[in-house]
Every structure is written in structure tokens, then in C-alpha cells.
Amino acid sequence: MEKKYKILLVDDEPDIIEFIRYNLIKEGFEVYHAENGIKAIEIAKQIEPHLIILDVMMPGMDGIETCSSIRQISNLKKTVITFLTARGEDYSQIAGFEAGADDYITKPIKPKVLISRINALLKRFTIETEEPVYEMNGKNSRIIINREKYLVTKNGQDLILPRKEFELLALLVSKPEKVFTREEIYQLVWGSDIIVGDRTIDVHIRKLREKIGEDHIVTIKGVGYKFMNE
Amino acid sequence: MEKKYKILLVDDEPDIIEFIRYNLIKEGFEVYHAENGIKAIEIAKQIEPHLIILDVMMPGMDGIETCSSIRQISNLKKTVITFLTARGEDYSQIAGFEAGADDYITKPIKPKVLISRINALLKRFTIETEEPVYEMNGKNSRIIINREKYLVTKNGQDLILPRKEFELLALLVSKPEKVFTREEIYQLVWGSDIIVGDRTIDVHIRKLREKIGEDHIVTIKGVGYKFMNE
């Protein structure tokens, strides 16, 4: 389930912006930028980014102030904010965390460190949204999907499914009875970027039916698939 | 950041379930339920609830039996179990504590009492969780990880593992069955700033398997690794 994260970059030095921007885009992030705090807040309200990278030292409204302001905005409560700071500006760390920052990145920036740090942050703050366990009770069958253990239990028997099959099943089960169109399935399991052929879903559906039984996944011709438990 | 506690409710009377369920959900708990002992055990294995509320009187497997069975399951050793019993069924108290119950709640149930009782129980549970020693008992093996002594004991035999191997093993064992992605492992064992190559984890995994046996660490392709004890 691939999602494209939006990142807002705030710094007054064009060089830095360009450098970070380049590296983030290469990693597939959607990158926006602003050269000062005021603009940053404006853009943030608009796009509701997942992550904001904020330079501490900026003319006018500095990073700390900007951070505090952003934290006031209710739509952005969930947004992760990280500061960008030169090594040695220790004093700002304390003020930064008080202002509601989630992490610090120190200059000079190494691309690899930057990326892995960002991935870690996004993961840490996203993970909390996913339901770890789904449970389905039918007349004569019980199916449990455990994301954490990556395990599907059918009537007490454990099954280990390959990634795509698991994601597909998890998706269908997440809303029993709901019909997912092929489009939706592609979006949610494969992600908006990846393009695969027409028959790919069918094949995975088939493998699933093979493993969990024919009766659970129902085809609605011309529309899509849905999961049922009866 | 509040953690959502998982509670499993076991009773054969739908009315009771509904009543308690309603009150618990209102308090922000994550509530699961089962109508008999067998199903309760199955669900408990899957979701690893923090608390199980067990009716004593049930058709088939009664509460006492169910409790005993649950106490056998190593992943559920930490789970708090409380019985639900009609006032006056004194005899069952004794049997109940012997079977490993932690507390009793008597019918008729008053919501406020119920909630405060449960909060107290969970509080106690949370405090006891921080242990420097993990112990895992499987069918034909027993593994103990002692952080303080930096020692791993397998079937009574002490092993001294190098730092990375130890940390890796300790991580996996800390949540048996949970699949840790490579990302997570890098984050938690190496830290988000250190960048190491793709094959590094594999090599450590291999060394671990060499030392503690092949069957414990399971690969979930495309996802990560998990520790099992069977």
C-alpha cells in the first residue's frame, strides 16, 4: 500500500532548498517549499503536508515561531515537524521541542541520512493509524487478519500469504460487503504510480480464492470484488 | 500518547456482552468478544489482549477451564484475567484464583465500578511490563534473554552473543510473532542515522539462526522477520 507523502520545505537559502528538494524528489516524495515562515504557514494550510522541514534560522519569523504557529492550526496537529539546524546550536533544541517539534536534523546534510531519518519519522507517526487486527465471524467460518504478525487465520488454521495477496485480502476484509472497483484496488494496493496490466488483479484474486476458499470473494461483474462471510 | 488497551470479553449472554461492551467502548477501550471458551482462546492468541473478562458460568468450557488454558499460552502470560461472577458464587473464587485469575468482578455490574476496577488492573499491568528479562517457552525449547547480564540462555545453556546479534535477537523476541520489517530493524538496532548495506541484516540473522537454531526466526518475504517459538 504505497502512499505519496507530501513534504514542505522551509528555508531562506535557495541552495539548501534545491539540494534537499532534489534528494527528496528522487525518493518519490511530493515536495513543496517556502522561503519564510509566513509563506510556509499559508502553504501548509493549503496542502496539509505530512512532514514539514523547518530551518531554525530565518529572517523575519524564525523556525521556532513558525513551528508554534503551525501547531495551533487544528488541521495540522498530526503533521510531523522537524527542524534543520547547524551543529552546535544546542540552545535551539530545547526551545524547538517546546514549540512542538518532533525531531532535529543537523547540517551539514548527508542525503542518505536525511532520507532514512525522514522515512523513520513518517513511519513512526503513520503506523499508529493502522488497525493491526481485523476479525470476521461468519456462519461457518472465522477469518482473522493480523497485520502485525502478517498472518491470516482461517478457522484456526494459520496461513502465510505473499505481500500482495495479503494486502489485497486485508483491503477487501477491511470493509466487508463493500465492493471495491478495480480502480480502487489498484490505487490502494499497488499505489498510484505503479502501472500493471489488466489481468493482474484477477490472478491475485484467484490465488486468494485458492487459499481461503471460493465462497468469500464475490465478483460483481463490471464493477469489482467484495468480501463476504457467510 | 495514549495506548489503546485491548479487552476481550467472554460471555454467552449477548445482553451482558452488549452492556459491558458499550461501557468499555465509551471509555476508549478496544473491545473484542467471544461467546464461549474455545473461541475466546483463539481470539486471545491472535489479538493478545491486555485484559480478559471471563464469565465463570458458560456452557461447554467454563470460565475456570478457559482461564487455565489461557495461562498455558506463553504470549498471554502477562495478560490480566478477571472473572465475572454472580454474587454468592463464592466457591468459584477459590478455583478461579488457582486457575490464574487476577481479580473478580461481581454481577450486577455497575458501570462506574467496572471502569475504575479495570483501570486499576491495567495500571498494575503496565507497571509490571518493564522487565529486563524476557523468557520464551516453546514446545521443545526455552529461551531466556537477560539484558542486564547480556546473556542468552537456550535450554539451560548460556550463550554470549556479540552486541548486534544480541540486540537483534532481543528485538525480535521482545514481541514474539510480530513481524519486524527491515526498516524497523534498522531503526531500532542500528539507529536512523547509521546507513548500512542491504545484506547486513541477513548476515546477522544467519548467525543467529546458526546459534539458536533454524526454526525460531522466520522470514516473511517482502515484509521482514519474526521470532517464533514452537
Next chain:
DNA sequence: CCCGGGGTTTACCAAATTGTTAAGCGTACT
């Protein structure tokens, strides 16, 4: 009855992941 639009299956191949082994490097200990 035949045809065409999906949907199903199967077989097969390419791509992605993981497993293994061995070698290089650095550090601690002797």
C-alpha cells in the same frame, strides 16, 4: 446459436528478495 465482453485459469518468465560464503577492516586483547 453464434458472438463479444468480461472474468478465470494456467503456464511461463522476469524481477525482487533473501541466503550464503568469504574477504576486508578495525579494534581489543595478549
Next chain:
DNA sequence: AGTACGCTTAACAATTTGGTAAACCCCGGG
């Protein structure tokens, strides 16, 4: 210095998974 050990990486092998093409089906409409 010499040796041992732990951590990484490199290189290559072994596996698994994912995707596609193509043959097959099923069903409703000419």
C-alpha cells in the same frame, strides 16, 4: 606485532513473488 573477533560489504546462488499472455468459460444479446 600477532591474533581473535565482530561488523560490513561484495559477489553470487537460491527462492519467491509478481506480471503477462493466451487459452478458456460463462452469460446475455443479436
